[in-house]
Amino acid sequence: MLEFVLPPAFLMMFGAVLLALSRPALRPLIALATPLVTLYFIWQVGDGVQQTVTFLGYEVQLVEGSNLRRLFATVFALMAFGGALFAFRQSKWWELSAALLYAAGAIGVSFAGDLIVMFLFWELMALFSTVVVWCGGTERARAAGIRYAIIHLLGGLILKIGIEGLMIQTGSIEIRALTLDDFNTWMIFIGVLINAAAPPVSAWLADAYPESSPMGGVFLSAFTTKTAVLSLILLFPGQPLLIWIGLYMVFYGIIYALLENDMRRILSYSIVNQVGFMVVGVGIGTELALNGAAAHAFTHIIYKALLFMSAGAVLYRTGESKCSNLGGLFRTMPLTATCGIIGALAISSFPFTSGFISKSMISSSAAGEQLALVWFLLVAASAGVFLHAGIKFPWFVFFQKDSGLRPKEAPWNMRLAMILFAVACIGLGVFPNLLYGLLPYPVDYVPYTADHVITQLQLLLFAGLAFFVLLPLMKRTDTVSLDVDWLWRRGLPWVMERSDRAITGLRNLTTGLAGTVGRLLYDLMREKPYRYFSSRSPMGQTAIWMAVLLAVVVLLAMT
Incomplete structure (x- = not known):
């Protein structure tokens, strides 16, 4: 019992x-x-x-x-x-x-x-x-x-x-x-x-x-997508289709985040990108990969919440969300900027941050299963993450040009929440066994090897160099990025409107033709002098006599 x-x-x-x-x-x-x-x-x-x-x-x-x-x-x-x-x-x-x-x-x-x-x-x-x-x-x-x-x-x-x-x-x-x-x-x-x-x-x-x-964006960043990751681990572990779906999500998130101007939309597309890494891990399906997916969900919730806290504090104090209207805020919001940078480093898998100890488990599991293409794409995507979330978000919000805004630092409760989550990002990165001990399978994985640390630092440094070389192209204007939802938000209503017009026109045409044909038949069959089927017209009389003769022939044949 x-x-x-x-x-x-x-x-x-x-x-x-x-x-x-x-x-x-x-x-x-x-x-x-x-x-x-x-x-x-x-x-x-x-x-x-x-x-x-x-x-x-x-x-x-x-x-x-x-x-x-x-x-x-x-x-x-x-x-x-x-x-x-x-x-x-x-x-x-x-x-x-x-x-x-x-x-x-x-x-x-x-x-x-x-x-x-x-x-x-x-x-x-x-x-x-x-x-x-x-x-x-x-x-x-x-x-x-x-x-x-x-x-x-x-x-x-x-x-x-x-x-x-x-x-x-x-x-x-x-x-x-x-x-x-x-x-x-x-x-x-x-x-x-x-x-x-x-x-x-x-x-x-x-x-x-x-x-x-x-404040609401902080809560929204955590729960819905990660419960879906948990459900995939429980229901569809090792499903190969998830590898390719996850890779699509990874690069979809990177591309749209790089195109975006709104700081919270950048972070939102980044959620799709990071969940893509987890989905790839579920699709690989080994114990190391599933551990990596679970660990990355854990660390992602913390550093993504920290990033949304940083962006939320900026929005709360300035009322601005567009990167083109922000910049130079590190002068009056230094703690918010510092916590945002820590979150950006964690999402970029910088050594001694939480993202480094979790994301690498997924890429290592791909290498262990001889999935060379998957490993290569995951490594390339790590550079893309550093471009859009690791550099673009803090650079355009807290640095770049001086926007002239001089907001106060975030309220004390916001600062305290950001400090706690920033400490968690660094603490898990420095002491990975705090997280590894909670994972579903025994962990036989060492994140801090010389090869791994050097490779990751090289990747991030080259991605950073590429960002500043291409900085003129990274600057965003007040534009709208069309996404797949255009198909049902704009495209589907347009199709339905045109279809309704076409159906209405066809119905009116059919009704008009039916009325015309009906009136013509009515006019033909009306009994008027000299109409074709009138008993007073020669043709009408002939038709009547033909019918009488046909009836007589039928009767004679029956007898």
């Missing part, structure tokens, strides 16, 4: 509701305490199924523990605490409450023991992440939130179709490794990839995240 285990996601949900109902003076305490209490209970969850309940006639597994699940739930709780610390003095209570419910959905997916529980928490994430987007408070945020909700409802519907089909086909709702050998598993695969921002449905991320509030 299973012992009762309080689901950690329920604790986060309870805290979110309590925050909404409590007095304003207590809300900061609840916002900060809830993730820490949840983190404690995360580490009380043992391995295996810990809690089952009956739902719609099914025995569902509400909580199942493992190293992998605890790893993701841990970083989700840490992210909820860091985000709450960054936001609690500036965000409205409903934004904080929605963000904690969003985090609760991610933790619920982490511990979901079957597909039904996973789907329920999946939809909880979709609902409250939409609310976080809407908390941007602008007309653009409202429209982006609607588009965001439509995409995630579509993804949830596809996932639900696959789960229901699999239940009918196999009678099982267990979360296990699946193969792409039937319609149902393909639907689950597609539904998960939509949340991972995989092409062609990836533009929702860069469309919605930059429209959130300066």
